[in-house]
Amino acid sequence: MSEYIPVNQPLLDGNEKKYLAECIDSGWISSEGPFVERFETEMAKRFGRKHAISVTNGTAAIDAAIEALEIGPGDEVILPSFTIISCLLQIIRIGAIPVLIDSDSITWNMDVSQIEKKITKKTKAIMVVHIYGLPVDMDIILQICKNYNLLLIEDAAELIGQNYKNKPCGSFGDISTFSFYPNKHITTGEGGMILTDDDTLAEKCRELRNLCFQKGKRFVHEKLGWNLRMTNMQAAIGVAQLERLDEFIDKKRWIGTSYNTLFENLNCVQLPLNKTSYADNIYWIYGIVIEESVEFSADIAIQLLEKLGIGCRPFFYPMHQQPILRKLGFFKDESYGVAERLYKRGFYLPSGLTLTKTEIERIAEMVHKIFV
Numbered sequence: 306m307s308e309y310i311p312v313n314q315p316l317l318d319g320n321e322k323k324y325l326a327e328c329i330d331s332g333w334i335s336s337e338g339p340f341v342e343r344f345e346t347e348m349a350k351r352f353g354r355k356h357a358i359s360v361t362n363g364t365a366a367i368d369a370a371i372e373a374l375e376i377g378p379g380d381e382v383i384l385p386s387f388t389i390i391s392c393l394l395q396i397i398r399i400g401a402i403p404v405l406i407d408s409d410s411i412t413w414n415m416d417v418s419q420i421e422k423k424i425t426k427k428t429k430a431i432m433v434v435h436i437y438g439l440p441v442d443m444d445i446i447l448q449i450c451k452n453y454n455l456l457l458i459e460d461a462a463e464l465i466g467q468n469y470k471n472k473p474c475g476s477f478g479d480i481s482t483f484s485f486y487p488n489k490h491i492t493t494g495e496g497g498m499i500l501t502d503d504d505t506l507a508e509k510c511r512e513l514r515n516l517c518f519q520k521g522k523r524f525v526h527e528k529l530g531w532n533l534r535m536t537n538m539q540a541a542i543g544v545a546q547l548e549r550l551d552e553f554i555d556k557k558r559w560i561g562t563s564y565n566t567l568f569e570n571l572n573c574v575q576l577p578l579n580k581t582s583y584a585d586n587i588y589w590i591y592g593i594v595i596e597e598s599v600e601f602s603a604d605i606a607i608q609l610l611e612k613l614g615i616g617c618r619p620f621f622y623p624m625h626q627q628p629i630l631r632k633l634g635f636f637k638d639e640s641y642g643v644a645e646r647l648y649k650r651g652f653y654l655p656s657g658l659t660l661t662k663t664e665i666e667r668i669a670e671m672v673h674k675i676f677v
């Protein structure tokens with residue numbers, strides 16, 4: 306029996322150990338250490354932004370973005386149903402209203418053609434979430450934001466290093482965010498980043514991250530903040546990871562195209578689109594969607610593959626179907642057919658950076674096996 310292939314494994318064999326040892330040897334393990342600023346400076350430079358503000362995770366980055374942009378009670382934020390709940394949490398906690406958009410059935414991103422009809426007088430922002438490998442069509446989004454005077458939040462957690470027409474994902478939002486969870490393109494274990502060009506927003510995010518301590522009167526508070534500080538140890542790993550981002554992207558594309566080739570004749574699943582007019586797929590994760598001709602759904606496929614030693618994960622469960630959000634009174638009579646189908650029929654295969662050719666071939670063989 307061959308070894309179990311996990312759905313993800315991070316690759317940490319660059320300078321991670323060396324930089325971590327520097328933290329420990331120097332005693333700088335809190336957020337005060339030098340790697341934090343270095344990581345922020347290098348991220349800002351790499352993504353062409355004026356400010357990069359490190360935080361504890363990608364969810365926290367979104368929370369801070371909502372707060373800093375002063376999205377408040379009654380404000381509407383347009384975002385996809387097919388996403389992670391991180392995108393909605395602070396919108397809901399602050400008393401704002403998430404307004405959902407269905408997915409495009411080919412790219413799996415928010416269907417941008419459906420945005421305008423959801424805009425009302427209360428719409429304050431659009432939150433773009435790049436899903437799985439291809440960016441959202443940003444030209445259309447930017448035009449809508451301009452026409453209706455809307456703020457743009459860009460959750461680029463899944464596409465660190467991807468470009469939209471030669472401009473990096475993470476460079477579009479009034480505030481853009483990244484996550485460095487171990488399945489993301491670069492990892493810090495847990496971690497996130499807020500990116501912006503606006504000095505005022507950057508200052509607000511820095512304050513929110515640090516309990517809204519005030520300069521001068523440190524323990525006197527005029528605002529409510531959080532503690533979202535990244536440690537020097539996390540940032541040390543981040544610096545080492547960022548050094549290899551281009552290599553990681555190449556590896557992801559190699560994984561994706563290898564799967565594509567091996568599944569060429571597998572007609573009963575929809576494969577990820579290799580490219581659009583504005584981007585080449587980066588294959589953050591390699592997702593497939595089972596066609597209606599197959600009698601079983603993704604949950605069964607995942608179970609079958611697990612038994613064969615292949616780790617898989619389901620696609621996102623749509624936000625409009627989330628029990629807690631329904632219970633809170635959201636999305637009562639709403640249905641989004643594409644997002645619902647993607648959850649039922651979609652799942653992803655091992656996509657981590659440590660995958661070898663032999664492993665990919667074995668995974669492909671097992672996938673063929675369950676669909677015969």
Ligand SMILES: *Cc1c(COP(=O)(O)O)cnc(C)c1O
Binds near residue numbers: 364435462486495
């Ligand atoms: C991973 C992810 C997040 C959350 O990041 P965490 O660091 O796990 O909090 C947010 N949005 C998207 C699209 C993600 O993929």
